[in-house]
Amino acid sequence: MQASSHPDDFPACHDESGADENGADKSGAGTADRLLAWYDRNARLLPWRSPPGTPAPDPYRVWLSEVMLQQTTVAAVGPYFDKFTRTWPTVHDLAAADDAVVMAAWAGLGYYARARNLLACARAVAALGAFPDTEEGLRALPGLGAYTAAAVAAIAFDRHAVVVDANVERVVARLFAIDTPLPAARPAIRAATATITPQRRAGDFAQAMMDLGATICTVKTPRCLLCPLRQDCRAAAEGRAEGLPVKAAKKAKPTRQGRAFWIERIGPGGTAEVLMVTRPGKGMLGGMRALPDDGWSARGDGDGQAPLAGTWRSAGVVRHGFTHFDLELQLMVGEALSAAKIAGAHWWPRDDVENAGLPTVFAKAARLALAGTQDI
DNA sequence: TAGCCGTGGCT
DNA sequence: TAGCCAAGGCT
Numbered sequence: 001m002q003a004s005s006h007p008d009d010f011p012a013c014h015d016e017s018g019a020d021e022n023g024a025d026k027s028g029a030g031t032a033d034r035l036l037a038w039y040d041r042n043a044r045l046l047p048w049r050s051p052p053g054t055p056a057p058d059p060y061r062v063w064l065s066e067v068m069l070q071q072t073t074v075a076a077v078g079p080y081f082d083k084f085t086r087t088w089p090t091v092h093d094l095a096a097a098d099d100a101v102v103m104a105a106w107a108g109l110g111y112y113a114r115a116r117n118l119l120a121c122a123r124a125v126a127a128l129g130a131f132p133d134t135e136e137g138l139r140a141l142p143g144l145g146a147y148t149a150a151a152v153a154a155i156a157f158d159r160h161a162v163v164v165d166a167n168v169e170r171v172v173a174r175l176f177a178i179d180t181p182l183p184a185a186r187p188a189i190r191a192a193t194a195t196i197t198p199q200r201r202a203g204d205f206a207q208a209m210m211d212l213g214a215t216i217c218t219v220k221t222p223r224c225l226l227c228p229l230r231q232d233c234r235a236a237a238e239g240r241a242e243g244l245p246v247k248a249a250k251k252a253k254p255t256r257q258g259r260a261f262w263i264e265r266i267g268p269g270g271t272a273e274v275l276m277v278t279r280p281g282k283g284m285l286g287g288m289r290a291l292p293d294d295g296w297s298a299r300g301d302g303d304g305q306a307p308l309a310g311t312w313r314s315a316g317v318v319r320h321g322f323t324h325f326d327l328e329l330q331l332m333v334g335e336a337l338s339a340a341k342i343a344g345a346h347w348w349p350r351d352d353v354e355n356a357g358l359p360t361v362f363a364k365a366a367r368l369a370l371a372g373t374q375d376i
Numbered sequence: 377t378a379g380c381c382g383t384g385g386c387t
Numbered sequence: 388t389a390g391c392c393a394a395g396g397c398t
Contacts, residue, residue, distance in 0.1 A: 111383085324381075
């Protein structure tokens with residue numbers, strides 16, 4: 001049994017038969033050929049994807065889907081991809097869109113820096129005239145890191161690129177039985193991926209690896225008996241696929257306390273309005289419309305203070321989990337006694353709050369205010 | 377470089 | 388249930 005692996009013993013040596021000491025066979029182009037043959041028969045049909053063997057899809061759609069799919073499930077992306085491509089059919093349409101409208105359209109999808117970078121990227125591409133068609137050119141655009149640049153280059157432009165995402169990390173860590181914990185294993189995994197990435201059909205290969213990771217080589221209880229790469233897989237041969245890749249322990253999430261404030265007035269038109277703010281462009285929920293709050297953050301509790309003078313009562317508590325902390329948000333309802341002098345403040349129709357584009361934590365708070373529920 | 381940055385589904 | 392996790396990027 002292999003006790004450990006490290007960069008020095010990678011890639012695994014192959015004898016003339018192409019099989020290593022555990023019987024795993026990754027010699028020549030066999031692994032890629034087997035995976036592509038499986039993909040030709042089993043590719044998932046997705047709105048942003050063209051079937052295997054057909055012309056590459058529109059780079060705009062490939063890029064948009066890849067950004068939306070960063071740390072986000074296929075199921076969650078679907079409706080957003082439809083909405084964005086319907087509203088903005090080309091990158092030029094998106095580049096010309098209003099910031100607040102795009103941010104509101106992204107509301108609920110999370111990781112809002114992606115939406116800010118999406119607009120910056122669309123405008124950069126519009127200025128260039130078209131998407132760059134090389135990995136290096138794509139990598140220079142805002143919001144495109146090593147993964148996304150490689151994926152777009154391979155999928156949209158049929159470039160040879162080594163595409164490594166969390167699926168590929170898992171599949172490759174198992175194929176080569178890489179025991180080094182993540183993230184230290186990344187260089188070895190990337191080198192291993194390069195050895196099996198084919199010169200042709202690199203885009204299909206990347207998508208095939210992701211489909212394999214999503215449907216066969218899953219995190220929990222991988223379906224090794226159904227895997228087209230079982231004969232290539234050292235971890236499967238050793239009966240320990242589920243144990244790979246090894247991951248570093250995670251830190252505990254703190255719980256933070258904060259307050260948000262629901263402030264109504266009767267507007268100039270005689271209808272009820274709610275005070276909203278546009279949050280600063282950087283940091284948590286940056287650039288998003290929100291309710292005023294008391295300054296809570298990942299680093300600490302809010303100070304409990306209202307943004308302006310008034311009398312307040314608690315309408316209940318909203319609990320919400322973020323990536324690295326949990327929040328208990330007390331919703332305070334009251335009448336403001338003075339005019340709002342809050343950065344980014346504006347009034348929004350009370351009857352149209354569901355269209356304000358609020359991030360989920362504030363959408364929960366708004367539901368609480370409107371329903372009068374005690375706890376959500 | 378390791379911490380920051382959302383959300384909802386699954387087990 | 389409470390934690391884990393998803394087609395990561397930025398600083």
